Amino acid sequence: MKSNHYPKIGIRPIIDGRRKGIRESLEDTTMNMAKNVAKLYSENLFYPDGQPVECVIADTCIGGVKEAADCAEKFKLENVGLTVSVTPCWCYGSETIDMDPMIPKAIWGFNGTERPGAVYLAAALAAHNQKGLPTFGIYGRDVQDMGDPQIPADVKEKLLRFAKGGLAVALMKGKSYLAIGTVSMGIAGSIVDADFLQEYLGMRTEYVDCSEILRRVEQEIYDKDEYQKAFGWTKEKCVVNEGEDYNPEHLKRNREQKDKDWEFVVKMTMIMRDLMKGNPVLGKMGYGEEAMGHNAIAGGFQGQRQWTDFMPNGDFSEAILNSSFDWNGIRAPHIFATENDHLNGISMLFGNLLTNTAQIFADVRTYWSPDAIERVTGWKPEGLLVDGAIHLINSGSCTLDGTGKQSKDGKPAMKPFWEIDNSEVDKMLDATHWYPSSLEYFRGGGYSSKFLSEGGMPVTMCRLNIVKGIGPVLQIAEGVTVGLPDHVFNTIDKRTDKTWPSTFFVPRVTGKGRFKDVYSVMNYWGSNHGAISYGHIGADLISLASMLSIPVSMHNIDEDKIFRPASWAAFGPENDNADYRACAAYGPLYK
Ligand SMILES: C[C@H](O)[C@@H](O)[C@@H](O)C(=O)CO
Numbered sequence: 060m061k062s063n064h065y066p067k068i069g070i071r072p073i074i075d076g077r078r079k080g081i082r083e084s085l086e087d088t089t090m091n092m093a094k095n096v097a098k099l100y101s102e103n104l105f106y107p108d109g110q111p112v113e114c115v116i117a118d119t120c121i122g123g124v125k126e127a128a129d130c131a132e133k134f135k136l137e138n139v140g141l142t143v144s145v146t147p148c149w150c151y152g153s154e155t156i157d158m159d160p161m162i163p164k165a166i167w168g169f170n171g172t173e174r175p176g177a178v179y180l181a182a183a184l185a186a187h188n189q190k191g192l193p194t195f196g197i198y199g200r201d202v203q204d205m206g207d208p209q210i211p212a213d214v215k216e217k218l219l220r221f222a223k224g225g226l227a228v229a230l231m232k233g234k235s236y237l238a239i240g241t242v243s244m245g246i247a248g249s250i251v252d253a254d255f256l257q258e259y260l261g262m263r264t265e266y267v268d269c270s271e272i273l274r275r276v277e278q279e280i281y282d283k284d285e286y287q288k289a290f291g292w293t294k295e296k297c298v299v300n301e302g303e304d305y306n307p308e309h310l311k312r313n314r315e316q317k318d319k320d321w322e323f324v325v326k327m328t329m330i331m332r333d334l335m336k337g338n339p340v341l342g343k344m345g346y347g348e349e350a351m352g353h354n355a356i357a358g359g360f361q362g363q364r365q366w367t368d369f370m371p372n373g374d375f376s377e378a379i380l381n382s383s384f385d386w387n388g389i390r391a392p393h394i395f396a397t398e399n400d401h402l403n404g405i406s407m408l409f410g411n412l413l414t415n416t417a418q419i420f421a422d423v424r425t426y427w428s429p430d431a432i433e434r435v436t437g438w439k440p441e442g443l444l445v446d447g448a449i450h451l452i453n454s455g456s457c458t459l460d461g462t463g464k465q466s467k468d469g470k471p472a473m474k475p476f477w478e479i480d481n482s483e484v485d486k487m488l489d490a491t492h493w494y495p496s497s498l499e500y501f502r503g504g505g506y507s508s509k510f511l512s513e514g515g516m517p518v519t520m521c522r523l524n525i526v527k528g529i530g531p532v533l534q535i536a537e538g539v540t541v542g543l544p545d546h547v548f549n550t551i552d553k554r555t556d557k558t559w560p561s562t563f564f565v566p567r568v569t570g571k572g573r574f575k576d577v578y579s580v581m582n583y584w585g586s587n588h589g590a591i592s593y594g595h596i597g598a599d600l601i602s603l604a605s606m607l608s609i610p611v612s613m614h615n616i617d618e619d620k621i622f623r624p625a626s627w628a629a630f631g632p633e634n635d636n637a638d639y640r641a642c643a644a645y646g647p648l649y650k
C-alpha cells in the first residue's frame with residue numbers, strides 16, 4: 060500500500076463563531092494549534108512502510124455547524140481515519156463536534172485563562188457523551204499563555220497515545236485475516252471468529268484450504284527467479300546453521316529428504332506471503348487471480364496436525380514471515396500466527412500497529428519458581444529472577460527479531476524495520492539455529508528455529524480471549540526479558556523442547572490481584588499463547604482496546620497512564636469495572 064492510501068489524521072481547529080472581534084482575534088491562534096499538532100504527529104508517528112503519518116487540517120476554523128459539515132466532507136475525501144479537535148477558547152459544543160460515529164475522536168482544550176478552552180472541552184465532551192460518541196479529552200495540567208506554541212509533555216503523551224490507537228483502528232479496517240487451514244489441535248483461538256473480526260475490527264475473514272499450498276508447489280505457481288534467490292540466501296544464512304538431529308535413529312529423515320524439506324519450506328514461505336499480499340509476478344505468469352492475494356493484514360497457518368503429519372512444518376515460514384527481513388532484504392514483518400490462533404495473531408497485530416515492530420508468538424509454557432529453578436539446576440535465582448520467570452516457547456515459529464540482537468542505545472531491542480541495519484540482520488541469523496523438526500510431533504519434517512532471547516528487553520505480553528457472555532477481552536502484562544546463566548538454561552532447555560526458541564519473561568508485579576507475583580500472572584493467563592511486543596506499550600493497548608469496546612481483564616499499568624474516552628468516568632468510580640460497563644454499553648464499532 061502506498062503511503063497516500065493510508066488513513067490520515069484529521070485536525071479540526073474549533074473557534075468561537077462570533078464575528079466582529081472574538082473570532083477574528085482567535086483565528087491565527089486556533090489554526091496554529093492545529094498546525095502544531097499536525098507537526099507533532101508527522102514528526103513522531105510512522106505508517107507501516109516507514110513514511111511519516113499525514114495529517115489533514117480543516118480548510119477553515121470551525122465556528123458552527125456549516126463549517127463542521129464542510130470539514131467532514133473534506134475528511135471523507137481525504138480518507139481521514141481519526142480526528143483531533145483543538146481549541147484555545149469557548150466554542151459551541153454540539154454545533155461543532157465531529158459526529159461520525161465510526162472513527163476515533165479526541166479533543167484538546169487548551170488550558171489557558173485569557174479564553175476558556177477547557178470550558179469548551181467539558182461542554183463538547185458532555186455533548187459527545189450525551190450522544191453516545193466516545194471521545195478522548197485532553198486537558199494539560201499547567202496553565203499556558205494564550206498563543207504559546209508549545210505542546211506540554213503531558214498533552215503530547217495523550218495526543219500520541221490517542222493517535223497511535225486511532226491509526227491502528229483505521230489501518231485494520233477493511234483488511235482481512237487469512238486463515239490457511241482450519242482449527243489446529245482444538246485450540247479455541249484457532250476457531251477463527253468471523254463475527255468478531257467483522258464487528259469489532261471491521262475486518263474480513265478469508266479462508267484457504269492448506270491444499271492450496273500443495274497445488275502451488277506442485278504446479279510451480281510462485282516466482283521462480285525469486286525462489287532461486289530465496290533458496291541461495293537460505294543455504295548461505297540458515298542451512299549453515301542447521302542444528303543436530305535429536306530424533307530417535309529409527310525416525311531420522313535421510314539427507315536427501317532433509318534437503319528436499321529445505322526447498323519445500325522456502326517455497327511454502329513465498330506461497331504463504333503471496334496468499335496474504337498477492338504478487339504481480341504471478342499475474343505475468345498467467346495467474347491473475349493468484350496475483351491478487353487476500354488483502355491480508357494478518358494471517359495464520361493451521362499446520363498441526365493434518366498438514367504436519369505428512370508435510371514439512373510451518374516453523375521456518377512463520378519465523379521468516381514474522382521477521383523484519385528475508386532474502387529480499389530488510390522489510391516490514393508480516394503478522395502471521397502459528398497454529399492459526401487468530402486471537403494471538405490479532406494480539407500481535409495490535410502490538411505491531413502500535414509500534415511498527417515484529418512480534419513474538421509464543422506458548423506461555425512454564426512458570427519456573429525460584430525453588431524449582433534451584434531444585435533442578437542447583438542455582439539460587441537472584442536479581443530479576445528472585446520471584447522466578449515465565450518460559451515462553453513455541454515450535455520454532457518465532458520472529459528472529461526475538462533474538463534481541465538488534466540494539467538501541469547499546470541495549471538489546473526490536474526496532475521498526477527502517478531502523479535495523481544489515482549487521483543486525485547477520486547477528487539475528489547467527490544467533491538462530493535451525494533444527495530438524497521433532498518428528499514425534501511433526502512426522503512430515505521441516506525445521507524449527509532455536510535461540511534464546513537476550514535478557515534486558517522491556518516487553519509487553521498481551522492476549523485477546525473470547526469469553527461467552529462477554530465477548531472479546533484483552534489481557535496485558537508489562538515486564539522484561541531475562542537471561543539465565545548458561546548452565547541453568549542448558550538444564551532447563553534439555554527438560555523441554557530443546558529445538559525451539561526460548562524467551563524468559565518476568566512481568567512487573569504489584570503484590571496484589573492478578574499481579575500479586577510472577578506465578579499469578581501465569582496462573583491467570585487466559586490461553587496457551589501470548590503475543591509479545593518490544594517496549595512498554597500497555598497504556599497504548601488500553602487506549603486502543605477502549606476504542607474497539609474491548610474490555611481489559613488484567614493489566615499492570617499505572618493508573619495515571621490509563622487514557623480512555625471521557626465517558627468511561629461516568630460508568631462508575633473504578634476504572635476497570637467502568638471499562639466493562641462502558642464497552643458493553645457502546646458495543647462493537649461495526650455492528
Ligand atoms: C508440538 C506441539 O503440538 C506444540 O505445537 C504445542 O505445544 C503448542 O504449541 C500448543 O499451543
Ligand SMILES: [Mn+2]
Nearest residue numbers: 398421422453
Ligand atoms: Mn502453540
